[in-house]
Amino acid sequence: MMYDKFSPNLVLSSYTPTYIPDLVFSSSTPTYIPDLCHRFPEKYETESLDCAFDQSQVLKEIFDHYTKEKPSVRIVSQLSPKDCVPSLAAKPINSMKKIIAYSKLIPSIVSVSAFYGVSRTIDCSGLIVEWDAIKKEAIILTSAKLLWSPIDDSRENHIIIRLADGTLLLGKEDYVDYYHNLLTLKVKSTTELNFVDLRSKEAVCEDLVDGMTVISLARMFPLCSLSDYAGELCLEYPYFGCQELLRSTCHVSAESEGGPLVNDSGYLVGMNFVDDYGFSHPLPIPIILASLDLWRSYRAVVRPWFGFSVVDVHQLPPHVWERFNVSPTDSYVVVKEVYEGSHAYERGVQPGDIVATCNGIAIHSAKQYSQLLFDRSCMVTSSGGSNMFCQSFKVVVQSADDCPTGEINVEAENLAVVDKRFCQCWPPLEKAEWASNKYGSQTNKKSDFDWRFGRFEKK
Template structure:
């Protein structure tokens, strides 16, 4: 009887100790502590920044290739976390895209430094830590960011064992729509590399940025800011998170942003007053109507034009099809936005 009472008391102490540690863990990670009623109803946190994504079973030839592709990028993929005092605010993935003898430059999402509850504002004096591919931590410093494209550039100390990803222009032609793509991420706490495969879609993203393209790769929030590569290992774009698909900013737009950062310190984005989309992303009725007038048509479809905008003053109307721009044949909306 005496032993049972002692055991019961010991178990109660461990439970309280566990609750205390859990509260501290939630607070330091920036998560809300679930209430007693929420826990009693079986509610729990979802879409955390520790949630992995990895749909590779290790047996098929396709998955073996995906693992090899992800491994080839591993020395260029890091994870980052931002802290306000000792409380973590955000974690995401980043890509080393420039490696100098004295510093490394990392591409990631501007969500790393956005204010919680007000994404239009950015937090000053956040501490940024970079989890390197070998698991070691380094101090990061925010260099530039752009809220429209949701990109940020972070710099950190150079390490010889890592290298910058080879980022160059990629043509978004019909061949790219037929090849496998691989979305890559890295967990901040564990440092583990993650990968998910998918295909490019003729689809506009639901996120508020018409330059975004969409792939069928499924990632978690831990993969935000990570690289998307093709079957040849070419860098295709930077990933964002959506529940059932992966929106990404194509490399052509990223390269344009880099150039603007270096020349003027900010991204200059002219407002043309139109929204365009790939022809293949339109409804079948629209495609049929265009095909009747132009049987061999190709190009991009003008979905909307604002009254009085530069596009409207140039004579562009909703429902128009733009096949070339400055002599360049067009196949997707991002080509237009890049040229302009």
């Protein structure tokens, strides 16, 4: 993907994904950790570009350019018959009942972009989740990948939100969580903004069943247009990102990341993350709410970090689990990936090892393991770093290799969720590394990345 200076048009390479790769165990290789952008400037971040305040020259240029590109109310008269042909890459939403169901969410869906100088570097979508009528301030939930931007003190870095009517708002960082890749932004607006109460629109967990119809919603930055893609929910492990992600068959564009995934009744299932094959992977709303609640209560969130991800053995494809010489109905949890530099990496944990216990509790499912880590996160976060919860937190891993002891003990590190080591859980963006030129556009330094394993391969 390339962005030219001031270009309102994002050019995407077209492809049709043919498969989602199975998990294949392999020896761990170093994982790329992106350089994250400096904190965005405080001076302008709490105002609207549509307010006539004293803007920097960069913001003036961005504002002048995109106000000329505001969507026209006469856009329907400009359409030709070919504009109404459904995309072959996605299932079109042709049920009026479904469109009406999610129509209440549409005013709250926004486009969010990271700007490096006057150039857009990353496009995502977002959802307005709070509105303070007294402060004239809103909270927008989106993806933390917007912070994976080039670091250059000589250029201004901004996050800009674009509403459906073309209004441009400047975002200020609020909550950043690199483990779940969550980002909340504060924005000021002179007009009241529509918001979605996540709790009232949350889909009940019991209703999330394998094969249920889901719809991915997103907003494009150039023309503020809404896009929707239908698919089915898959209650299976993800092959990238944090282990709480689910899978769906919604074929989406990169700009859909950070947007909502809803069921056919219009209730929120989760927030979309997009893999390299163009499919949506939602992070469930209950996990998002729990993370935001911790942040609101303590203004800092800590997670125990062993340095590996896990998966239930029965979720593995047959050609993988049969190597364990166990039944797919057995309650085993195995290591999916080990991250370089972690305690698990240093202790020699390998993909395919079995997680036996966590703090003395026998592990029978990935969900149970995740819940234990979350409970520990709550305790450590609420303790504020006191000695009450400084005692060790360990897992015992049974090595799949011929280990003398047969077991490996790994002690957790307590890491704040703003620690960029958590970024190893996620594949880097296509343009994670940048080389700038005098015109303000960027080119990608290509790397050999194996998307099956979520890491770079050495050459």
